[in-house]
Amino acid sequence: MPASHIEQMIEDPDGRWQRILVNIGESSLGWLHARGLLSDRHYAAGDMLRQDWERAGLGIRVTMRWDAAPRDGGRRGPGRRPDPTLAQMAARERFDGAIAAAGPGLSDILWRVACAGEGLAAAEKALGWPSRAGKLVLTLALDRVAGWYRVA
Template sequence: MIAHARNHSEISVKASDATGMALLNDAEGLAREARRVLRRLSETGAVLALAADMDKAVVLRSFKDSAPTRTAVVSREVAQAFALKDWISCSRSGRVASYTITSAGRAALKQYLAEDMERKRRARGLQDGCNPFRDVKNDWAGEGAVAGMSRPAMAESPLAMLARRRDKTGRSFLSAELVQAGERFREDYELAQMGQDAAQNWDRFMLSGDRAEMAGDETLPDGPKTARNRMLSALDDLGPGLSDIIMRCCCFLEGLETAEKRMGWSARSGKVVLRIALQRLHRHYMDANGHVSAMIG
């Protein structure tokens, strides 16, 4: 038995088991899941929850005065591999165990994101003028962004920041159900494995009205292909403008000011349009599924 002592054996792997150990030997698969899941775990208030009788774990993020929002679905194999790499650590044991990202996990994520930035620089022939390890306080504002993309830093998304804002009556600017809808859409985006290409080509997709390329080719696994189809269905329902702000703020993580400038909108209008878009998105999920937070992934 190979058990991770710091994780109280909640996630353990037998030497003969082919789950987490197999993923450790799949560098590409491990890196893909690390970029998706560790980034979610690095957000404030995020934990990975895993029940003993479940094949999949979920990343939950707590916001003030609202129930936790699911931001990612994670297979048990991925959770096992993360534990063996010491990227997550058990913070609460029991029937449903909770895990938080470790300093090793944050360091691994920084390295993966730095590699992504370097690949972008090389692909575009840019000078090395952007340090991915700098202070990320204002990164989501789009300062120094490459070709419309925000820096790949570990900071809060525009959606999370808006969720903390209050109106004059003290109510949240974004209700929990709207945050959940936006996070569900971002989860599909990440599961769809669209990555940098979608962000770099989004303006072309919007101008031409042809997003067929986003559906991907027939070589895609069923999971990512299905996630892309769910995204396209939602985008078709949202229509131009609303789909644009959802993609930019929920998926590409552009700051509201940056999104407003790129779309030629007046200052401070972006948050209102984003809320309208999230309301429409929430209605789409309710009409399609009867709920927002289906167990996907």
Template sequence: MPEPQVNLAESPLAWLARRAGKDGRALVDQTQLAAGERLRADFTRAQLTPRVTSRWSEVSGAGTPEAFTDMVLAAKLRVARAMTAVGPELSGVLLDVCCFLKGLEAVERERLWPARTAKVVLGLALDRLAGHYGLSGSTQGRARAPVRSWHAPPEPPQA
């Protein structure tokens, strides 16, 4: 199955990453953008996007567990784990903005939130999602990197 095509021009996250706030920083930083786009890619791979029209190309048995490929099932599991890690309070705004490509104003209108609330909640959700994915906005270098393996010193030669 081919990789899902991502059009960054349609992504509300990419739009927010190109805009600067009053402090001059991007409304969504590169780590948050990477986390949100990773969620969107898994959501697309999991075939969770709603269909607008009928799908006539399916063979009989579609919709049964046997019809799903391992890639689709793995992507569904990754989306479910990400939503669990983010929590029920923040997962809805992530799905709306990252996966269903809703703008912040639409999210605020649908949820009856005050203006500019979705931006704050989305930032918190993206930070938690980036933490789940192990993404960090800072580089530490080798001196501060966590130990990934342990090598015992070589034994001295026997006399």
């Protein structure tokens, strides 16, 4: 396994857990974590926030959803799959709770780096902050979010 990849467990749309390889260089949080600028706890909290953001469907969609409607199982057929809308609503509630836990002054950089994938320098510039202020604020936000998600 290359040094830039880690194994991670993800849940697919059918609710099954799969082990995948993730390139940690692809996310801003992964980049910061790989260089020792974020603790394991902070990285885990930021990743949980990003996953909830993605599951809630809060990102920009460039195409229509073409998911098939779930079929009812016959007497011997499989039962109905869980409603994806309920999972999406639960993820949205978790995301909103985590953002609220971070607080109004901290959630801006948290969302930009963890969810939108902006680099720290780009987020600082977009927010009009001085250079290197973002890491401190991001760490404080991730600490609050880790507490909200109950990350050990």
